[in-house]
Amino acid sequence: MQRVDAGLEAKGCKTDKYRVVFYGKAEEIARLADGHPELIPFLPLSVAIFAEGSQTLITTHRPRALKAFFPAPELGPTFDPWEKDLVSVFEVIRHER
Numbered sequence: 001m002q003r004v005d006a007g008l009e010a011k012g013c014k015t016d017k018y019r020v021v022f023y024g025k026a027e028e029i030a031r032l033a034d035g036h037p038e039l040i041p042f043l044p045l046s047v048a049i050f051a052e053g054s055q056t057l058i059t060t061h062r063p064r065a066l067k068a069f070f071p072a073p074e075l076g077p078t079f080d081p082w083e084k085d086l087v088s089v090f091e092v093i094r095h096e097r
Contacts, residue, residue, distance in 0.1 A: 038070065
């Protein structure tokens, strides 16, 4: 997890809390970075969390969307489970409020 709200505040943005959470399996990310260095800017996967007062917003890019930019057939079986896992996590978060 990385705190980035201090940098935003230095630029004049007002925010209570802003975090970026990086996630993924270290071995899988290392393997992908070695075999497909063009993916490095997207690895590890991340979720941005904004807390403003009593509201919390969560945003990320959809892993499945990477297929359009990186169509190598061997990558599809990687992006699909990432998407499924992310949707599952968001569903848990949505129902735990």
